[in-house]
Amino acid sequence: MNKHDPIPARIAALKTTPTPALRKQWRELFGTMPPPFNRRYLESRLAYRIQELTYGGLKPQTLKRLAKLGDELDGGDRLKSRIRADIKPIVGTRLLREWQGVEHVVTVTVDGYEWQGRPYKSLSAIARAITGTRWNGWVFFGLKNYRGRT
Secondary structure (H helix, E strand, O other), X not given: OOXXXXXXXXXXXXXXXXXXXXXXXXXXXXXXXXXXXXXXXXXXXXXXXXXXXXXXXOOHHHHHHHHHHHHHHHOOOXXXXXXXXXXXOOOOOEEEEEEOOEEEEEXXXXXXXXXXXXXEOOHHHHHHHHXXXXXXXXXXXXXXXXXXXX
């Protein structure tokens, strides 16, 4: 990059570009209709595409490595590859929650969760076992607030 590189300015301008103009840029840069996603998604993908077209994309060996890592993560199962990886914490993660003066530790496993040496399929089941009442397990363990944001 040199001093007169217009790419940073183009990318910065995306923040103030009206959404219809972003959709138009999408059609020009990708040659397809823009997806019905939010504005932030459009901005980030357009910024990447602008850089990709100017400076080049990922090297073939990088693409192969990413594909290999993806296959290791989902076993090559195309259905699993479409599921968001962040739906569940990483295996081995320990979740801590104090309830009525007692600290409870839950470990994320491949098949679900473990609490007090017992396997559970959901955090909600563990929260219910701890409290005796129905809880959203993600809220109980602080992974999601009460308004649904993670």
